[in-house]
Amino acid sequence: MIPESLKNELKARVAAALTNREAAVDVMKELQSHCGWLSDEAVVAAAEILGLSTLQVEELATFYELIYRRPVGKRVIHVCDSISCWSCGCDAILAYLRQNLGVEPGGTSADGCFTLVPCACLGNCGEGPTMMIGDTLYGRLTEERVAEILEAERKALASSNSSN
Amino acid sequence: MPKLVIDTIELEVPAGTLILEAARSVGIMIPHFCYHPALGNAGACRVCAVKLIDGPVKGIQMSCMTPVQEGMVVSTTDADAVAMRRHVIEWLMINHPHDCPVCDEGGECLLQDYTIAAGHGTRRYQGKKRTHSNQYLGEHVQHEMNRCIQCYRCVRFYQDFAGGTDLGVMGRASTIYYGRFCEGSLESPFSGNLPDLCPTGVYTDKAARFRARYWDYDMAPSLCPHCSLGCATIPAARYRELLKIMARRNDAVNGWFLCDRGRFADHGVNSPERPRTPLLDGRETTWDEALAVLATRIGELFVSHGPGSLAVVGSPRLTLEGNYQAALLAEFLQAGALCYFVERDEAAAASAVVSLLTGDTAVSLAEVEQADCIALVECDLREQGPMLLLAVRQAWRKGAKIFLVGEGSPREQTDSVSLETLRVPTLADIPLADYSTPLVIATPSGSGTADIETAVTAGAKLVFPLSGPNTFAAALLTREHRATSLAEALASGTIKGLLAFEADLPEELLSGISLLAVADRFPSAAMIKSDVFLPTTAWVEMDGTFINHEGRAQRFRKVMNPGLPIKGLDPALHPPRVHRLDAPGGEPRPAWRIIADLAERLGAEQLVEPLSGRWEFLRDLDPEGEGERIL
Numbered sequence: 192m193i194p195e196s197l198k199n200e201l202k203a204r205v206a207a208a209l210t211n212r213e214a215a216v217d218v219m220k221e222l223q224s225h226c227g228w229l230s231d232e233a234v235v236a237a238a239e240i241l242g243l244s245t246l247q248v249e250e251l252a253t254f255y256e257l258i259y260r261r262p263v264g265k266r267v268i269h270v271c272d273s274i275s276c277w278s279c280g281c282d283a284i285l286a287y288l289r290q291n292l293g294v295e296p297g298g299t300s301a302d303g304c305f306t307l308v309p310c311a312c313l314g315n316c317g318e319g320p321t322m323m324i325g326d327t328l329y330g331r332l333t334e335e336r337v338a339e340i341l342e343a344e345r346k347a348l349a350s351s352n353s354s355n
Numbered sequence: 356m357p358k359l360v361i362d363t364i365e366l367e368v369p370a371g372t373l374i375l376e377a378a379r380s381v382g383i384m385i386p387h388f389c390y391h392p393a394l395g396n397a398g399a400c401r402v403c404a405v406k407l408i409d410g411p412v413k414g415i416q417m418s419c420m421t422p423v424q425e426g427m428v429v430s431t432t433d434a435d436a437v438a439m440r441r442h443v444i445e446w447l448m449i450n451h452p453h454d455c456p457v458c459d460e461g462g463e464c465l466l467q468d469y470t471i472a473a474g475h476g477t478r479r480y481q482g483k484k485r486t487h488s489n490q491y492l493g494e495h496v497q498h499e500m501n502r503c504i505q506c507y508r509c510v511r512f513y514q515d516f517a518g519g520t521d522l523g524v525m526g527r528a529s530t531i532y533y534g535r536f537c538e539g540s541l542e543s544p545f546s547g548n549l550p551d552l553c554p555t556g557v558y559t560d561k562a563a564r565f566r567a568r569y570w571d572y573d574m575a576p577s578l579c580p581h582c583s584l585g586c587a588t589i590p591a592a593r594y595r596e597l598l599k600i601m602a603r604r605n606d607a608v609n610g611w612f613l614c615d616r617g618r619f620a621d622h623g624v625n626s627p628e629r630p631r632t633p634l635l636d637g638r639e640t641t642w643d644e645a646l647a648v649l650a651t652r653i654g655e656l657f658v659s660h661g662p663g664s665l666a667v668v669g670s671p672r673l674t675l676e677g678n679y680q681a682a683l684l685a686e687f688l689q690a691g692a693l694c695y696f697v698e699r700d701e702a703a704a705a706s707a708v709v710s711l712l713t714g715d716t717a718v719s720l721a722e723v724e725q726a727d728c729i730a731l732v733e734c735d736l737r738e739q740g741p742m743l744l745l746a747v748r749q750a751w752r753k754g755a756k757i758f759l760v761g762e763g764s765p766r767e768q769t770d771s772v773s774l775e776t777l778r779v780p781t782l783a784d785i786p787l788a789d790y791s792t793p794l795v796i797a798t799p800s801g802s803g804t805a806d807i808e809t810a811v812t813a814g815a816k817l818v819f820p821l822s823g824p825n826t827f828a829a830a831l832l833t834r835e836h837r838a839t840s841l842a843e844a845l846a847s848g849t850i851k852g853l854l855a856f857e858a859d860l861p862e863e864l865l866s867g868i869s870l871l872a873v874a875d876r877f878p879s880a881a882m883i884k885s886d887v888f889l890p891t892t893a894w895v896e897m898d899g900t901f902i903n904h905e906g907r908a909q910r911f912r913k914v915m916n917p918g919l920p921i922k923g924l925d926p927a928l929h930p931p932r933v934h935r936l937d938a939p940g941g942e943p944r945p946a947w948r949i950i951a952d953l954a955e956r957l958g959a960e961q962l963v964e965p966l967s968g969r970w971e972f973l974r975d976l977d978p979e980g981e982g983e984r985i986l
Contacts, residue, residue: 244521244536245536246520246521246535246536249525250523250525253525253526253530253532254525254526
């Protein structure tokens with residue numbers, strides 16, 4: 192359930208924007224951070240908040256890579272497989288992630304911690320191969336470096352769980 | 356104006372013209388999918404590539420995205436351009452299924468034509484085709500997403516042009532999907548244009564699915580009979596069955612499009628209930644007997660009550676030919692009444708319209724799009740003329756202000772095309788004189804046209820959506836032949852006989868009638884009560900003329916012969932062991948022909964040409980032209 196307080200707060204943001212479509216990404220991201228992903232219910236809520244049809248919200252939601260229209264793990268790993276990273280060996284990085292997490296691209300690890308999503312370009316071509324977890328961009332990846340990052344992320348997740 | 360050369364042809368075209376359009380103006384057809392004259396360009400399909408050999412820009416360019424410039428030298432036949440187009444086709448075919456033999460679009464598919472034109476016949480790409488699930492989009496439009504080539508025509512029409520909000524494009528790159536948020540009927544009243552617009556078979560007409568190939572259709576330029584706007588159509592028929600109706604281009608009227616009512620509404624042409632045989636006192640008979648008996652009974656009526664006891668009735672759905680012949684028949688017989696409208700109010704409203712509309716005040720649908728202020732006065736265009744809503748939306752997109760006047764103008768009509776409107780209590784509350792091209796769209800009314808006359812003084816043009824496809828002609832004939840409404844004629848009590856041609860007769864008006872002859876293509880209570888019933892052809896089964904709401908006379912051509920559709924005939928009775936030259940159920944005749952035949956039996960001269968005298972100038976009207984304004 193999406194609380195009325197959140198809906199009202201987002202409606203105020205939409206009212207302050209020049210056009211309602213301009214606020215659409217903001218609204219979707221807020222609803223996503225509340226639900227973990229942009230559920231069908233969240234799309235319906237976003238449409239109501241934005242004064243758009245559900246289809247028009249869906250058009251935007253499915254265009255943006257960072258809006259998730261399916262349930263995801265606690266962390267989403269975006270691995271670039273576009274041309275620069277490919278020439279720098281992203282295939283090996285992707286293979287390592289698949290093996291380490293035990294998932295296929297698009298899948299979520301059994302412990303529900305990580306979802307693996309290949310993507311086309313993170314704007315970090317000079318530092319390929321590259322990946323992004325949450326808001327953090329990692330470049331010049333090697334298998335060892337990826338192992339360290341995953342370890343750190345797992346620890347961070349565990350501590351945030353125990354602190355809850 | 357820039358001068359340029361296309362394939363050695365020198366030409367000069369207005370600045371802003373696209374190379375693709377400039378080429379077409381000199382007869383060079385550059386292949387294209389995403390470009391559409393009504394929707395503009397998108398640069399999405401890449402198949403209109405040409406090579407600029409010399410001038411301000413050089414190299415391969417998309418001709419739909421490149422406005423002409425002075426000194427351009429364009430080649431459509433350059434080897435690089437040809438190779439580019441060939442490769443684009445091969446690339447579009449990577450995911451397109453090879454299902455042409457079972458695809459309903461086969462034979463009328465732009466992608467099929469261009470694939471063959473490009474010479475692509477052997478698949479080189481060995482990967483899998485991307486596939487999609489289809490959606491249920493309602494009773495009328497079939498969805499087959501695998502065929503999509505991502506030209507964006509559907510969504511540009513549906514959302515931008517028609518203001519629909521429930522069909523769009525989702526995803527990106529190879530996951531692009533055109534459809535709805537979830538399955539369900541398309542909500543736009545213009546959804547039926549998707550099959551016309553789609554350059555391949557993503558959207559096809561569901562009712563006509565798997566029924567016939569393009570080259571099998573009986574087709575002819577026709578008109579829509581469902582309201583007074585006179586939109587151009589192409590009905591398609593096969594095996595004596597009207598299969599579907601497509602939009603036909605008329606730049607002065609409907610542009611390229613058609614509303615869903617015009618396309619999908621029940622037209623009754625194939626209906627098993629449709630009367631197809633003349634009836635005499637309720638039993639089937641021949642044309643000869645029916646007309647002979649009718650002539651005799653009219654004579655008997657005249658002997659007992661005099662010719663003043665007969666009323667001849669035409670209607671707003673009867674052709675100009677039929678209505679004019681009805682007037683001539685009434686004159687010839689010195690009938691007591693000639694009627695084109697049943698109710699008094701209806702006749703008064705129609706007569707107000709023909710007096711208010713002049714060459715100066717009447718506007719076409721195309722001109723509606725040019726208005727900068729539109730007042731919708733006591734009207735609901737979803738019912739009265741949906742294509743007007745589409746035209747109003749185009750005006751709104753160009754910046755026009757739209758006003759809803761009166762409680763009879765529901766907001767839902769403008770919501771259906773996503774228009775912003777202002778509501779005002781009366782027409783006088785709109786500062787019409789402040790606008791350069793103000794327009795009033797109003798339901799015709801026989802009383803209180805003062806506010807509309809004031810609006811005309813302030814410079815407003817007028818549109819009156821009327822009840823039927825030929826209401827305007829019926830109103831003109833009412834004025835010219837001093838016709839009255841049927842209700843008024845019957846009120847006098849002297850009318851004892853009715854000859855009604857495609858008129859909707861209310862049962863309660865028929866009580867004092869001793870001779871009732873009805874000619875129609877629909878079954879009705881009046882048909883059951885009639886002494887003589889004569890089946891008429893539908894508009895697709897005859898040539899004819901309608902005069903639309905703005906006084907534009909338009910000709911429509913016969914599409915098909917009347918007859919019982921082969922689909923639905925009882926196979927046990929096949930082949931029919933009846934020796935005949937005409938098709939079973941092929942008896943219906945055009946109403947004007949019935950009137951003329953009856954007149955001949957009553958002593959009039961034989962009729963060859965139904966439009967004469969005042970209307971002779973319309974004989975050679977071009978059915979594929981824009982029609983002729985008679986105001």
